[in-house]
Amino acid sequence: MITESLKTELKRIVGVKNASFSKEDLLCYSYDATNSPVLPEAVVFPGSAEEISLILKMANSIGFPVIPRGAGTGFSGGSVPVEGGVVISTERMKKIIEIDADNLIAVVEPGLVTWDFQQEVEKLGLFYPPDPSSLKFSTIGGNIAECAGGPRAVKYGVTRDYVLGLEAALPTGEIIDTGVRTAKGVVGYDLTRLLTGSEGTLGVITKAILRLIPLPESIRTILVTFADIRDAAKTVSDIIKAKIIPSTLEIMDSVSIRCVEEYAKAGLPLEAAVLLIEVDGSPESTGKEAGRIEKVCLENKALEVVASSDKKEIKDLWNARRAISASLFRIKPNKINEDIVVPRSSIPELISGVQEIGKRRGLLIASFGHAGDGNIHVNVMYDKKDPGEDDAAQSAVRDVFDLTLRLKGTISGEHGVGITKAGYLNMELSPAAIEAMKRIKNVLDPKGILNPGKIFPKSAAPH
């Protein structure tokens, strides 16, 4: 599809150094965390919205897929070029254009790494809460495209809640500004939130206006162990029932704990379940909240409640927490990492249900994640090369989704649909809702050039 003259044109737009067609480079832009790579035909590294706009206009006139890409850390195939075409990597566009501390906003380019941004704003006593586990690699643009969450979402919300406005190149190439750089704004339709979480299918984000908040004065970290994961799950639900909203409320089951301990040695207790809880705010209020949380834990048969204020210890705990996902590959060569969400009071039922599914399908399933907002990462471990296990794993995923929806939950809290959940879309959404989404996709991307093959199941794909 990408002819020699097209290659010349791409080089003309982004500069010779900023386009590549070599196999070794293309390989680097073929995958994401789902480990289902497809080679693109070109990768370009534009330096501006205008260059992105020109590429999109060319894609519309000639007809080739364009795939926007942050760091490729996604869990749903969002940045995989499933139909080939040209990958637009935003890695050169990583400037912090402005941090306006007086007005609690920042303006940044999409390729900025989330962690780098957070370090800069924290120097000014400010806080950008979204914290996906990939935050040391993943980019603001990717986070917005997927509406990334993270442990702190239970108190602070997700990426969507911090995006005030965007600059984006529409699939047809026009560059638009959406939203505001003020605390409020309701002029016209909310294109900012329509683009946020649209998984790179409705526009390429070229700039973001982000909301900041004051950095909390103090944090308390509490590690709680349980002999039975059902007690841990009930504790999560009881903390919320008691109207305490911790800044994070993470659960890890014994499979996750054992795996990550072998890998990272953070000193996690090798019990059936662990809750990692943080409260933040003024020192007075965090002290009081921590006390109330300890009481709820002990009422639910916690084995031990340990409060830590040692910075190194807390950092190790969090590094371990973030390493769980990668460490699970010690068990099996493949995993299906789901991120279902259920109402918080249904977490005990979900945890028991997932254990039963594992038993019934003969598979090890590791569960961990953001229990505080009901968002559990259910990891089905298997060996793809074993046809029996592959079948069992696929069936287990469907079982987990069935259970989730029966509990009035959703099949994705933060990873998105991409390619991995496209086949299950109609389990959650009605035909009329899918049809409305497809109409919006078609009218903004009439040629279907932007990140094709995502979200919508093939049979129901736009065009």
Added chain:
Amino acid sequence: MITESLKTELKRIVGVKNASFSKEDLLCYSYDATNSPVLPEAVVFPGSAEEISLILKMANSIGFPVIPRGAGTGFSGGSVPVEGGVVISTERMKKIIEIDADNLIAVVEPGLVTWDFQQEVEKLGLFYPPDPSSLKFSTIGGNIAECAGGPRAVKYGVTRDYVLGLEAALPTGEIIDTGVRTAKGVVGYDLTRLLTGSEGTLGVITKAILRLIPLPESIRTILVTFADIRDAAKTVSDIIKAKIIPSTLEIMDSVSIRCVEEYAKAGLPLEAAVLLIEVDGSPESTGKEAGRIEKVCLENKALEVVASSDKKEIKDLWNARRAISASLFRIKPNKINEDIVVPRSSIPELISGVQEIGKRRGLLIASFGHAGDGNIHVNVMYDKKDPGEDDAAQSAVRDVFDLTLRLKGTISGEHGVGITKAGYLNMELSPAAIEAMKRIKNVLDPKGILNPGKIFPKSAAPH
């Protein structure tokens, strides 16, 4: 347009008692707070999403406008039937279907009055923060359609931040569920936020899943007076710079204070400017924050800082604050009530600029509102029947918008575009952004039957 057979059909759908075509009834559904009434041809009071769906399908097949309506308290003409047609009043659909205290969510019908809902959730120790001044009359459905804000937005955000999911009838009649009833969810495009703030042009909201938070333990109310409004404005900006986020931070200028005092006699000090500030949270943290706020006020030449904890006194203050808008009619028979927003650090410049515009145009302009988030209600007072004043008022509005956009603000923080700001849309949005919005409108409402004549300027209107 509404023939006898159509009337019969409407009566068949909603029941004979729930449709009216009499002039006296139609008059009641012809207006909103903009006082620019247009008579509809029918008003219906459906009892279910299914009835609304049938009406929309009929409107598509026959071709007549359908105008969804909450309580008609809007400030931009959103519920005015400017092209006639059938008003769908949601007043019979006002049930609280469910309050799930364990999971901090509620499911409600659109016609529920916001205040009534808040009273019910507060009985359970829960909190639904959005608080437009109209909250004792306006409905959840109307609040969602306009993305209503209110004084508490400075800390708690706007209606958008509390809508997790919706049931809505699309313009073509299909009933869809959007979003989730969990804390998170990213399956498919964010139709929930696309509908929120779409001013009744993309769907009729028939049910809402709302997020609740724990009710703050304590509130402190502080009334601060200034001899010069510029000092008050600088205080607002300095409080935010000091990284204190009060739960409300309202400003009133001398015109507003004098008007509302004559009307409501709440004991407001008759000075040049007043700040009404609240902080909430644990008693320890509110005490500390109140102390820090007092310090910032005194550094900015506050005449007096009075903390109140008397419930009756606080209630009177808030009733006075909410009565400002209505009381202004004591000055002049007409007003243009704008709700521009600027970055908080630009409030002093905005206030000075608005005073200059008033002087230059020979008009009294009253300014008050949600200074904490930069959202100032600028009220241009005039007499419509005096052609000179009418012209001057229109020019003053354009001057205010020019100033606002120069300060990197937005022309509407919470009232929406409707009919009153449609003519100014292109001052803020680019042609490409307006075009993208129109494409979405056209593809979801191909016959243009749902709330026509809103948002888009006539020359640029869809269809």
